[in-house]
Amino acid sequence: xxxxxxxxxxxxxxxxxxxxxxxxxxxxxxxxxxxxxxxxxxxxxxxxxxxxxxxxxxxxxxxxxxxxxxxxxxxxxxxxxxxxxxxxxxxxxxxxxxxxxxxxxxxxxxxxxxxxxxxxxxxxxxxxxxxxxxxxxxxxxxxxxxxxxxxxxxxxxxxxxxxxxxxxxxxxxxxx
Numbered sequence: 001x002x003x004x005x006x007x008x009x010x011x012x013x014x015x016x017x018x019x020x021x022x023x024x025x026x027x028x029x030x031x032x033x034x035x036x037x038x039x040x041x042x043x044x045x046x047x048x049x050x051x052x053x054x055x056x057x058x059x060x061x062x063x064x065x066x067x068x069x070x071x072x073x074x075x076x077x078x079x080x081x082x083x084x085x086x087x088x089x090x091x092x093x094x095x096x097x098x099x100x101x102x103x104x105x106x107x108x109x110x111x112x113x114x115x116x117x118x119x120x121x122x123x124x125x126x127x128x129x130x131x132x133x134x135x136x137x138x139x140x141x142x143x144x145x146x147x148x149x150x151x152x153x154x155x156x157x158x159x160x161x162x163x164x165x166x167x168x169x170x171x172x173x174x175x176x
Contacts, residue, residue, distance in 0.1 A: 004072050005079045007038060012064060012083035019088060023061035025122030028129045030067070035133075040071045043133040050130055061085075143168050 011033045015026040027050070035043050049070060053063035061084065068080025102108055131144050146168075147161050 008080045009083040016088040027126035047133040
């Protein structure tokens with residue numbers, strides 16, 4: 001059990017420091033570590049934990065304590081949560097002081113502009129990983145494609161797209 005907790009701490013502390021643009025940018029690596037490297041769960045189990053985390057009220061990184069719980073119970077929940085939120089919080093506090101100190105420097109705008117495409121790419125990679133793990137049949141893949149096209153192509157509230165996808169999945173349960 002101690003080895004698992006040390007592994008959880010190492011994984012989530014590293015991810016904590018790599019989470020540019022929000023925690024969802026670390027989902028591909030989180031999934032790779034939990035599913036492919038350590039084999040603590042299957043890709044579909046990871047996808048189910050992700051769905052549960054997104055359905056629960058609270059921050060978008062509710063997946064971290066849920067993964068910790070699933071892997072090592074209450075100690076895993078505590079270790080993964082502290083490791084994910086501790087290092088980045090400390091670093092952010094320090095960086096914020098420097099960021100404010102140099103608020104009028106031109107390099108600050110350049111850094112911000114450079115981080116935007118990185119963040120978009122990391123979020124897109126996260127979406128691709130979760131979609132690939134969730135779409136086990138042609139019907140589910142079609143629902144995902146239609147949802148992506150509807151969300152990107154139109155100014156539709158994502159809740160309507162979510163409701164339509166849930167309804168399509170419910171209606172087509174026997175077909176997919």
